[in-house]
Amino acid sequence: MKKILAFLILIAATVSAQVPLKIALPESDTTKYSFSRHRVAGSTRPDVRVFVNGIEMKVNAIGAFIGMADVPEGTSQIRFVARASNGDSTVKTMTMIRSKPAGATPRDPLTIEKTMMLPSENLWLGKGDVLEVRFKGSPGYEASFTIEDVQSRIPMQELSAKDANGVEGIYVGRYIIKEGDETHDTPLRFRLKKSFWNSERVISKATVTISTNDFPRVVEVKGKRPFLNIGLGNDRLGGAKLGFLQAGVRVKISGKFGDQYRVQLSPDMTAYLPEEYAQLLPSDTPLPRALSGSISISGNAAEDNVSIALGQKLAYTTEQLIHPAAIVVNIYGATANTNWITHLNSATNIEQVTYRQASTEHLQVTIYLKDQQHWGYDASYEGSALKIKLRKAPVVADTTRPLAGLVIAIDAGHGGDNNGALSSTSAYEKDVNLSIAQHLNDILKSKGVRTVMTRDSDVYITMGVRTDTIISSNAHILVSIHNNSIGESSDAGTVSGTSAYWRYPGFKTLADILYGKMLETGLHEYGKTGSFNFSLNAPTQLVNVLVEGAFMSNPDDELKLLDDTFRTLVAQKIAAGLEEFMLKYGARQ
Numbered sequence: 001m002k003k004i005l006a007f008l009i010l011i012a013a014t015v016s017a018q019v020p021l022k023i024a025l026p027e028s029d030t031t032k033y034s035f036s037r038h039r040v041a042g043s044t045r046p047d048v049r050v051f052v053n054g055i056e057m058k059v060n061a062i063g064a065f066i067g068m069a070d071v072p073e074g075t076s077q078i079r080f081v082a083r084a085s086n087g088d089s090t091v092k093t094m095t096m097i098r099s100k101p102a103g104a105t106p107r108d109p110l111t112i113e114k115t116m117m118l119p120s121e122n123l124w125l126g127k128g129d130v131l132e133v134r135f136k137g138s139p140g141y142e143a144s145f146t147i148e149d150v151q152s153r154i155p156m157q158e159l160s161a162k163d164a165n166g167v168e169g170i171y172v173g174r175y176i177i178k179e180g181d182e183t184h185d186t187p188l189r190f191r192l193k194k195s196f197w198n199s200e201r202v203i204s205k206a207t208v209t210i211s212t213n214d215f216p217r218v219v220e221v222k223g224k225r226p227f228l229n230i231g232l233g234n235d236r237l238g239g240a241k242l243g244f245l246q247a248g249v250r251v252k253i254s255g256k257f258g259d260q261y262r263v264q265l266s267p268d269m270t271a272y273l274p275e276e277y278a279q280l281l282p283s284d285t286p287l288p289r290a291l292s293g294s295i296s297i298s299g300n301a302a303e304d305n306v307s308i309a310l311g312q313k314l315a316y317t318t319e320q321l322i323h324p325a326a327i328v329v330n331i332y333g334a335t336a337n338t339n340w341i342t343h344l345n346s347a348t349n350i351e352q353v354t355y356r357q358a359s360t361e362h363l364q365v366t367i368y369l370k371d372q373q374h375w376g377y378d379a380s381y382e383g384s385a386l387k388i389k390l391r392k393a394p395v396v397a398d399t400t401r402p403l404a405g406l407v408i409a410i411d412a413g414h415g416g417d418n419n420g421a422l423s424s425t426s427a428y429e430k431d432v433n434l435s436i437a438q439h440l441n442d443i444l445k446s447k448g449v450r451t452v453m454t455r456d457s458d459v460y461i462t463m464g465v466r467t468d469t470i471i472s473s474n475a476h477i478l479v480s481i482h483n484n485s486i487g488e489s490s491d492a493g494t495v496s497g498t499s500a501y502w503r504y505p506g507f508k509t510l511a512d513i514l515y516g517k518m519l520e521t522g523l524h525e526y527g528k529t530g531s532f533n534f535s536l537n538a539p540t541q542l543v544n545v546l547v548e549g550a551f552m553s554n555p556d557d558e559l560k561l562l563d564d565t566f567r568t569l570v571a572q573k574i575a576a577g578l579e580e581f582m583l584k585y586g587a588r589q
Contacts, residue, residue, distance in 0.1 A: 019090040020044050020063075021082035024426045025488065030095040033071055035489040038096065041066045041424040041553070044082045051081040062562065064424035064555040066492045071096045104168040105138050112137040112192050112202040116170070119188075119206040121258030126215040129255060131175045131208065137192045137200070139169035146189040150181045150210060153191065181210045209256075218285040219261060219278040221249040221315075225464065226277035228317070232257055237533045242271045243317035244538070246380050250281070250288040251315045252333070265315060265332040266362040288314055290384075291337035292363055295355070299347035299392075306353055306367055306388045310334060313381045318388075318540065320506040324351075325369040327377055329388060334363035349392050373585040374506025375476070376542040391542070394476050396586035402579050404448030409470045411480035411536055412437035412453070416460025421485030421552035425562070429483045429552050430458065432561050436549065437481050439571035447575065463535040471541050477510070477581075478544035479574060480536045483561060484526070485553040492553040497524035501546040503537035505530065510581050511545045517577035521569055523550050523557070547574065 025041040040052050043063045050057045050065045057065040069078045076096050083089040105111050118134040125131060133145050133156070143156035156173035164170040171192075185207045193199040226247065229239040245251075251273065255262040260272040293309030310331070319328040336357045343350070351368040358364040367388065375391040396402045412434040414420035420429030434455070441451050452473040454466040461469075470478055486495045500515040502508050508530060515528050526548070534546055549570050550557035560566040 018088050019048060019082045019084045021048075021050075021080060021090040021092055022426060023080060023092055023094065024422055024424050026078065026094050026096070027422070028094075030097065032097045032099070033488075034098065036071055036098075037068050037489055038071050038078070039066065039486070039488045039490060039492055039553070040069050040078060040080075041422075041492065042080065043425040045084075047085065049083045051083070053079055058555075060555045060559060062425060062559055064558055066424055066553070066555055068491050069096075071098050073098050073100050102136075102167060105136060107138045107140060110138050110141070110192060110194050110198060110200040112190055112200050114202065114205065117190075117204060117206075119204065119208065122185075122207045122209075122256075123258075124209045124211070124256035125177050126210075126255055127177050127179055127181075127212040129177045131177065131210075132172070133174065133188060133190075134170065134172045135190050135202070136167070137169050137171060138194075142193040143171040143173070144191050144193070145173055146191070147175065147183060147208065147210070148186050148189065149183040151175065177210055177212065179212050181212055183208065183210050185209055214283060215254050216252045216264060216287060217283060218250055218281045218287060219253055219273065220281055221245045221251065221273070221277055222247050222279050223277045225467070226273070228263060228271040228273055228315075229260065230271060232260065232272060235533075237535075239272075240533055241538065245277075245315060246313070248381065249313045249315055250285075252287055253278075263315070267360050269332075269359075269362070288312060288333045289361065290314055290334050292331070292334050292355070293338065295338055295341040295353055295365070297341070297343040297347045297350055297353055299344070299349070301392075303392055304347040304350050304390045306347075306350070306365075306390070307382075308365060308386045308388075310384050310386060312384050314386075316379060316386060318377070318379050320374055320504045320540075321366075322372070322374075322505050322508075325372045325374060325506065327367040327369070327374075327388065327390065329365040329367070329379065329386070330358070331363045331365065331386065333361050335361065336363050349390065371585075373509060374504070374543070376540060378541050391476075393585060393587040394582075395589055396582055397589055399583060401448055402582040402586060403444065403575075405450075406448075406477065406582070407450045407452065407473060407475040408444055408578065409452040409454065409473060409475040409478040409542075410437050410440055410444075411466060411470070411478065412455055413480060413482040414460070415455050415458055418460045421483060423552040423558045423562070424555055425558065427552070427558070427562055429485070432483050432549070432552070432567065433481050434458065435564065435567045436570050436574075439568045440479070440481070440574055443571055443575045444578075447579075466536060467539060470536070471539060475542055477578065478536065478539070478542055479514070479578070480534075480544070480546040481574075482546060482548050484548040484551045486551065492551070492555075495526075496551050496554040496557045497526035498550055499526040499528065499548040501529045501532040501534060501537060501548070502544070503530070503532050503534070504540065507543050507545060509585065510543050510577075513581050513584075514545055514547055514574060514577040517573040517580075518547065518549070518570070521560075521566070521573055523560070526551075 023042040144153040156171040188204040228242040259275040290311035314333040414430035498518040500511040502511040
């Protein structure tokens with residue numbers, strides 16, 4: 001068994017200390033924090049006792065320890081003590097600053113705060129839209145807002161403390177846009193009135209444009225890999241995506257919220273297009289509409305093709321179905337006028353293609369597959385015809401070497417200045433990921449695979465470049481390798497194990513197999529997650545899965561991950577899972 005790299009680094013970094021003590025969390029000597037408890041983590045020698053604020057921590061075989069420390073409001077300290085058996089000790093103190101939660105604004109002086117104010121971003125609204133406003137101010141008074149050139153002193157209501165998370169002085173209001181309302185780039189004017197002689201006025205930072213005559217407008221999609229968001233929500237992986245588009249597609253918009261255009265896909269369906277992917281066209285641009293023409297189905301040795309004739313490039317989304325396996329293509333702005341569907345025998349994996357008018361200006365084409373396993377597809381325009389290229393199952397020529405001849409992409413998560421998760425011994429996830437990926441690369445090459453690594457050294461590669469590398473390689477399968485961590489307010493000792501992630505239901509089969517193989521390493525179950533909004537789970541062109549080996553934040557998992565023998569075992573299990581997948585779903589000669 002190789003020496004654990006992280007432990008050697010620890011020894012080298014602390015050789016001059018009589019009692020070594022290295023703090024991984026908190027990461028800074030002074031930390032601003034919002035929660036009542038903070039995860040602590042660090043390392044020392046295995047024979048040393050560690051106390052955090054007087055509470056003894058368990059120290060494992062490589063000297064790692066974790067725990068939780070209370071963080072009261074205001075300024076406080078977390079005191080770490082590492083004590084050797086001879087009585088020598090090392091003490092380190094970290095300062096925590098926790099701000100008090102927002103309370104009610106004082107009644108006097110009369111005040112309107114700009115924190116919590118809505119709208120918080122510029123809006124472009126049309127007839128029937130609802131403008132919702134809010135501000136926080138001195139409680140118990142009369143509030144209103146004014147939309148210049150539209151309506152003055154629209155009443156606002158103060159929420160009860162029960163409805164405002166215990167805070168008084170939260171005022172809300174709304175206005176429904178009417179025919180004829182018109183104003184451009186206008187800030188709202190908020191007013192809080194105590195008496196005729198005493199009132200406070202504030203102008204919003206965000207502006208509102210209201211036009212009941214401008215909509216609908218047309219934008220042309222531009223840029224690389226543009227996408228539609230389902231809504232305006234967001235998280236660390238970005239908003240939930242409805243699908244990807246292609247430059248040149250034209251869509252109808254009915255408003256704008258901050259930096260996202262609201263796209264009217266059909267009368268009963270909207271989505272949001274980031275401004276960076278949109279070119280607003282002149283107001284007299286014809287709306288994107290087309291009649292569908294003939295549908296043709298053909299194929300070759302590697303793929304089947306479905307071509308849908310349309311008069312122009314319309315917005316589209318796709319879905320994977322299972323049981324039965326199918327691809328659903330939703331085309332927005334299209335009306336069915338297809339009178340024949342031509343199917344050539346060369347399209348060997350397509351059972352049939354059907355269409356229906358799902359709603360006004362929403363044409364739905366369903367491609368039913370003969371094989372139950374999805375192998376990836378690409379939807380894009382060739383001229384004004386929407387073409388869907390569906391990959392056929394790769395052939396297993398030799399069941400003793402089922403991966404031979406495949407192209408498999410291996411992604412080592414993070415890299416460079418993007419460290420990923422941090423362990424108790426201050427080991428970085430990026431290094432563990434790369435080690436597993438390199439072992440997997442060697443194993444797969446020995447099995448006749450042509451591998452493609454998104455990175456093979458400690459460099460940061462953007463998600464866009466990684467995606468380009470993977471798709472341009474024509475890889476059959478992508479495995480993205482990561483290792484997990486919990487948040488700073490959670491107890492790392494209670495969370496461990498392995499997990500697998502996929503976005504599209506047709507790729508769940510590979511995730512299931514790899515998850516089972518990872519459990520054979522002795523790791524605990526953390527679970528399988530679908531509809532995962534990770535960039536490298538987004539491509540539809542190839543089967544893909546993200547594997548989270550284990551938790552860097554858990555000392556027991558960390559102990560395994562820092563052992564190169566275990567990292568090799570993880571790579572072996574992933575390779576075995578890929579072989580099982582091919583034996584089960586690959587085509588036979």
